Amino acid sequence: MRLVSILLIFVGTLSAFGTAIACGRGLPVLNTTKSDGTKVGLFITTDQxxxxxKWSLDEGEPPLxxxxxxxxxDEWAxxxxxxxxxxxxxxxxxxxYSCKHVSDRWYYVVDLxxxxxxxxxxxxxxxAAVLMDGTVIGPREY
Structure with a gap:
């Protein structure tokens, strides 16, 4: 598999809103609907x-x-x-990941x-989502 381009985006309000809605409620942090009407989402639990x-932008490079x-x-795919x-x-x-009771946690979302x-x-x-501990989380239907 080849990486054609990598664009690193520090996502602000929109992603924070999605995470806040999902926070502790068992909802996806990112979702979509397929052409057949099936809903697909990325689910990251509070425990995960x-x-x-913990990491913040002023600490240098991310832990992962x-x-x-x-x-x-690449291995997961x-x-x-x-x-x-x-x-x-x-x-x-x-x-x-912007939940009130979880601070300074970040993750990657990779478009494939x-x-x-x-x-x-x-x-x-x-x-796929990649947590800073190396956990890869794929989308699932719901």
Whole structure:
């Protein structure tokens, strides 16, 4: 799998809003609806995020580097996207998990594009979350 481009985005209000809605309620931090009406989301539990290292922007680089996150998602995608020839990682977003009772926790969301015969296969819900402890969380239907 090849990385075509990495765009690191420090997501502010929109992602914080999504996380705040999900906070402690069993809702996804990111979601979409497939063309058949199936809902797909990324679910990060409070226990999962609290198990990660605290970090803030003024402390330098994140506890988990982008290159380490890339490797983890690459390995995860090999098992997840078996019917495709490969998967490209297109965009990394660094997102603050913003719940009142959980402070200074961050995670990556990686946008993925599966390929068959070199052609991109577009669809909703092709992402993975990577926590700062190296845990990769894939989307699931709900």
């Amino acid at each position: 995020i609290e198990a990660t290292q 580097s982008i290159s380490a996150a890339y490797q983890l998602v 090999e098992n997840r996207y078996v019917r495709y020839d490969s998967v490209e990682q297109r965009r990394f977003s660094l997102i603050h 594009v599966p390929l068959i015969d070199g052609d991109e296969v577009w669809g909703n819900g092709n992402w």
